[in-house]
Amino acid sequence: MSSTSQLTKNQKPGTARREGHPGLALTVIAACQLMVVLDATIVNIALPHIQGALNFSTTDLTWVVSAYTLTFGGLLLLGGRAGDILGRRRVFMAGILLFTLASLLGGFAQEPWQLLAARALQGVGGAIASPTSLALITTTFPEGPERNRAFGVFAAVSAGGGAIGLLAGGMLTEWLNWRWVLFVNVPIGILIAVLTPLYINESERHPGRFDILGALTSTLGMASLVYGFIRASEEGWRDSITVGSFAAAVVLLVAFVFVEKRAKEPITPLRMFADRNRSGTYVIMLSLAAAMFGMFFFIVLFVQNILNYTPIEAGLAFLPVTVVIAVGAALSQKFLPVLGPKPFMVTGSAIVAVGLGWQALIGPDSSYVGGVLGPMLLFGFGMGLNFVTLTLTAVSGVAIHEAGAASGLLNATQQVGGSLGLSILTTVFGTASRNEGKDQVADFMAHASPEQKAEFAKTHELPAPWSHEILAEGISTAFIPAAAMAVLALITAALVIKVRKSDLDALAGTASAAGPSAG
Secondary structure, three states: OOHHHHHHHHOOOOOOOOOOOHHHHHHHHHHHHHHHHHHHHHOOOOHHHHHHHHOOOHHHHOHHHHHHHHHHHHHHHHHHHHHHHHOHHHHHHHHHHHHHHHHHHHHOOOOHHHHHHHHHHHHHHHHHHHHHHHHHHHHHOOOOHHHHHHHHHHHHHHHHHHHHHHHHHHHHHHHOOOOHHHHOHHHHHHHHHHHHHHHOOOOOOOOOOOOHHHHHHHHHHHHHHHHHHHHHHHHOOOOHHHHHHHHHHHHHHHHHHHHHHHOOOOOOOHHHHHOHHHHHHHHHHHHHHHHHHHHHHHHHHHHHHOOOOOHHHHHHHOHHHHHHHHHHHHHHHHHHHHHOOHHHHHHHHHHHHHHHHHHOOOOOOOOHHHHHHHHHHHHHHHHHHHHHHHHHHHHOOOOHHHHHHHHHHHHHHHHHHHHHHHHHHHHHHHHHHHHHHHHHHHHHHHHOOHHHHHHHHHHOOOOOOHHHHHHHHHHHHHHHHHHHHHHHHHHHHHHOOOOOHHHHHHHHOOOOOOOOOOO
């Protein structure tokens, strides 16, 4: 028998076949997170092409994004719990393979329902893999500087994934076709699945049961809430289905709380919220993610429909965001052990609020440099300061067997917050656009040429510059509540977060890995 075979035989079950390569292990984990996170935005630029190819209505087209983010965010809590019970490496690989299969099916979709089903299945796979990938860092890297660096890489990937997705979506759509925004995940997913057992150890399994009822009530409750806002933007607040959706959301989310209180092994242990820093972290993440999803969505509309950028140019327009996010993340990672989390949360949230407030001034005559780039750089730097800080604070002091649930909850607040925030901002955008549209139609009828009026009678769509006025008004108005969301994060950081010596010791690697810290 060869020495290699003997070594393999003597290894404990679940041990990586090639131990001692932490850099490669982190690369595999970060690649998974990048693939899952960027998929929330990579399809955005391809949406017009998807609409033409599969004959989506404009309303149904929004679900190409929402089908992914809702299942992803809604099932993240269950995904984190599954890793704790079944083993994180095992669950991580299952999620990657499911995500890869769903991407392949979506790329071959011939009917709208087929694509929506594939996108929802992608969300399920992402919900299984993403929280497990973060939890794997806690079991792969020892607490202290080494783990902090790993969290820094993970957080930077999470924060920059949205911008990278827009760039990749632009290139794939323009150079190939829209199906490749899905096909691109297939070789990456297969490679991750192959490398995982080579470089990542299996975690210890903790006996337990799955809180299926908790997962269902939380997912359906948030889906009803998001749908209520989307419906309100189209049919109004008094629409019976709108009211019914909000009522169902309240009932389901209240039921979720009761289920979690009584469950022996809940997917969301409510005792996690006893720590004020952790609770504040979740609120800040929810608020900032809500603003972030809106920023990406509306600026994509602006640069393509008003500045007339091509898909690749639109993707490149967001590249500076990734750079400044990385700079902010590096700064916070370096000085966190000295200053603690609060200064970075307060400063970062304030900068984000200023950037979004600046974007609320955008108009049809705004340039990329003055109306988009400047505020976007502020926004990205502020988010960079926050992402590493929020990630470390959320999992700091959590018992090892609950790391999956804690990281799942953090990711859930980001994805669900993004879906909820985008639906709220879309409602504001729709209302402002309709009001501005009435004025622009009147001005159009007073000043348009006979040829333009004849075309409008056929299409019911205003040409530029009237259409630009409507779109710019809707976008600028939507950024007002987006800035308010960042202000909520700032207030939470200032009033709720406290700097504690135990947190500074843990960040510096001098504290022991004990149970949850006292709040």
